[in-house]
Amino acid sequence: MKTVKSKDGTVLAYDVHGSGPALVYITGAICFRSFKPILQDVKEFAKEFTVYSYDRRGRGDSGDTAPYSIEREVEDLEAMIDAAGGKANLYGHSSGAVLALEAALRLGDKVNKVVMYDPPYVHDQAGKLTYGQLSQKVHKLLDDGKNKEAMRTFLKGIGMPGMFVWLLPLFPGWKTMVALAPTLAYDIALTQDLPPVERAARVTVPTQIIVGEKSPAGIHDVANQLTTAIPNARFEKIAGQDHMVSAKVLLPVLSRFLKQ
Structure with a gap:
């Protein structure tokens, strides 16, 4: 490194x-x-x-x-x-x-x-409105320290199948994903417009x-x-x-x- x-x-x-x-x-x-x-x-x-x-x-x-x-x-x-x-x-x-x-x-x-x-x-503008609503939900969950819910909400919001999102906690990398949840705010800032x-x-x-x-x-x-x-x-x-x-x-x- x-x-x-x-x-x-x-x-x-x-x-x-x-x-x-x-x-x-x-x-x-x-x-x-x-x-x-x-x-x-x-x-x-x-x-x-x-x-x-x-x-x-x-x-x-x-x-x-x-x-x-x-x-x-x-x-x-x-x-x-x-x-x-x-x-x-x-x-x-x-x-x-x-x-x-x-x-x-x-x-x-x-x-x-x-x-x-x-x-x-x-x-398009309709997508911007929908993504803005998703952004508000994710930011609120992150502010409340609910990183797991923020990750699930984001992934479902961008189109990942619900069943796959539900199964994610069974995967070895889930804890790492949850630890990365605060950076979702960074990616939203990049892609919300x-x-x-x-x-x-x-x-x-x-x-x-x-x-x-x-x-x-x-x-x-x-x-x-x-x-x-x-x-x-x-x-x-x-x-x-x-x-x-x-x-x-x-x-x-x-x-x-x-x-x-």
Whole structure:
């Protein structure tokens, strides 16, 4: 494990795997660098890239500093890019894709290229209203210290089948998920608004937006909006994949775009 300090003093834990162009992997909600699916992704990506896999603030071995803001998470990314040599490619999955876009807008030539997979902004006003109601419920539960209920409420609210949510406490990783519940507020802050198409039009970093063929229709809509807004953005839909994309299937897509 390596560490680096963000601008506000938060210590970020990260690992480095593989060789090739530097790639900072930005995970989504309830994920951290030693989570088994993330380890599997990194093992695959490391075949083509030097992968910087880090714990976002409040997760795993990283620290946290209140109050939270999106700007602080972008500063975390800047610290990771500096650790990677001062310039890197970014791959963001889910809410991590939102952070990748923010970094493209704010960090200029420190970002080489950006890949976003399934960026989960709300796609229309009706979705924003529904998500806002979910956000209020989750925040209230977190404020009351009811982390288990907050996690269940969030997962059901974003469409996870009720039976699966009910069975989650039987899984070995449930306690870890509950410990990560406070960071749900961070992911909600990242994803509670419509795609920032006006700001996205100012992106100058080469950008690729990817969705899974089986991912929700709202995510496809968001991807289309961003692809239209970002100058020269590339779009790709991966057949047979959903929100939890196979790294083995994704890697050739990443390599084609990032290594050309």
